[in-house]
Amino acid sequence: MQTGSRDVVTHVVRMGSILFAFSSQLNPGATTVLGDEIGAHLTKHGDGVKDVAFAVADCRAMYEAAVKRGATSVLEPTESSDEFGSVVTATIRTYGDTLHSFVQRGSYSGPFLPGYRAVTGPADPLLSITPAIGLERIDHIVGNMPDKGMLPTVEWYERVMQFHRFWSVDDSQIHTEYSSLRSVVMADYDEVVKMPINEPAKGLRKSQIQEYVDYYAGSGVQHIALATHDILHAITHLRARGVEFLRVPDTYYEALRARLAAGGVAVKEDLAEVQRLNILVDFDDRGYLLQLFTKPLQDRPTVFLEVIQREGVRGRAAACENRRSIEVRLPSSRSACLFAPLHTPPCAAVQRLRRWQLQVPV
Numbered sequence: 001m002q003t004g005s006r007d008v009v010t011h012v013v014r015m016g017s018i019l020f021a022f023s024s025q026l027n028p029g030a031t032t033v034l035g036d037e038i039g040a041h042l043t044k045h046g047d048g049v050k051d052v053a054f055a056v057a058d059c060r061a062m063y064e065a066a067v068k069r070g071a072t073s074v075l076e077p078t079e080s081s082d083e084f085g086s087v088v089t090a091t092i093r094t095y096g097d098t099l100h101s102f103v104q105r106g107s108y109s110g111p112f113l114p115g116y117r118a119v120t121g122p123a124d125p126l127l128s129i130t131p132a133i134g135l136e137r138i139d140h141i142v143g144n145m146p147d148k149g150m151l152p153t154v155e156w157y158e159r160v161m162q163f164h165r166f167w168s169v170d171d172s173q174i175h176t177e178y179s180s181l182r183s184v185v186m187a188d189y190d191e192v193v194k195m196p197i198n199e200p201a202k203g204l205r206k207s208q209i210q211e212y213v214d215y216y217a218g219s220g221v222q223h224i225a226l227a228t229h230d231i232l233h234a235i236t237h238l239r240a241r242g243v244e245f246l247r248v249p250d251t252y253y254e255a256l257r258a259r260l261a262a263g264g265v266a267v268k269e270d271l272a273e274v275q276r277l278n279i280l281v282d283f284d285d286r287g288y289l290l291q292l293f294t295k296p297l298q299d300r301p302t303v304f305l306e307v308i309q310r311e312g313v314r315g316r317a318a319a320c321e322n323r324r325s326i327e328v329r330l331p332s333s334r335s336a337c338l339f340a341p342l343h344t345p346p347c348a349a350v351q352r353l354r355r356w357q358l359q360v361p362v
């Protein structure tokens with residue numbers, strides 16, 4: 001989908017309930033999008049997430065409650081409409097230059113938002129070579145803060161968004177030989193939306209969180225985790241499309257087999273296949289999860305994606321072991337195009353572009 005704007009172009013792609021909107025400035029003049037000049041944002045941060053947007057039942061009520069509790073407004077509730085119906089949106093600021101939009105779609109039946117039109121043209125040629133990937137929904141979105149930036153951000157989510165602490169770790173729990181971090185996972189009342197908040201901790205080398213903050217020029221979204229029910233299939237075909245993931249050493253799998261045996265955990269997936277695809281495994285007393293991280297999506301070592309399959313594990317505790325087991329420092333690299341337009345039912349999810357917006361079902 002794309003708009004007819006002459007100042008900013010936005011392309012929206014969808015897979016399952018995941019929507020990414022990619023925006024770029026078309027003219028060199030100052031073009032304001034969601035309160036900022038898009039070109040200046042790109043120059044400062046590079047490619048990154050601009051807006052994590054939430055689908056809500058009542059946009060005005062959400063916005064007014066958030067502003068009353070101290071949120072900084074970017075866009076007051078605004079109704080827009082076209083032949084498919086109307087949508088109400090509003091936007092507030094969160095950490096760094098990142099925003100949260102509230103999107104009330106109601107009975108809107110268009111492809112994305114008013115003003116966007118479905119693109120008609122040749123089908124993605126890759127679909128004739130590889131099958132659909134099968135990513136279904138956004139699982140969590142992680143934000144990186146500078147040193148001492150985590151707790152004020154956690155407090156902001158508690159006070160303004162009325163989220164609660166779902167899980168937390170300190171630097172004694174998440175560290176590698178060289179890098180260390182602290183993290184608190186914030187969740188909404190229903191624990192559908194999860195927003196982990198990280199900050200760096202001291203290690204032998206600069207924390208990967210500090211490296212992100214340095215290259216991104218401040219706080220921002222570190223990664224977006226996308227859930228699937230068949231990660232073996234998803235990783236196989238993402239690799240076939242050229243997506244590059246972190247490499248996991250064979251020693252990880254030797255230790256993993258011992259840990260699974262000691263924990264009495266039965267993983268239904270073929271472990272040889274899991275190892276061949278370099279997928280990470282972790283578990284707690286409620287189940288296990290499989291996950292893998294892409295390399296950064298741009299030259300700066302900043303935002304990347306995660307693919308995750310949960311089998312009983314609700315939280316992020318399992319990720320702790322994986323972070324202990326491998327160096328999470330991320331080299332700079334490029335990845336191939338991840339998302340092709342797929343044919344799935346509409347749902348909330350995002351906006352982005354070179355400054356992205358996201359919508360997570362609430």
Ligand SMILES: [Fe+2]
Binds near residue numbers: 140142223225306319
């Ligand atoms: Fe994650």
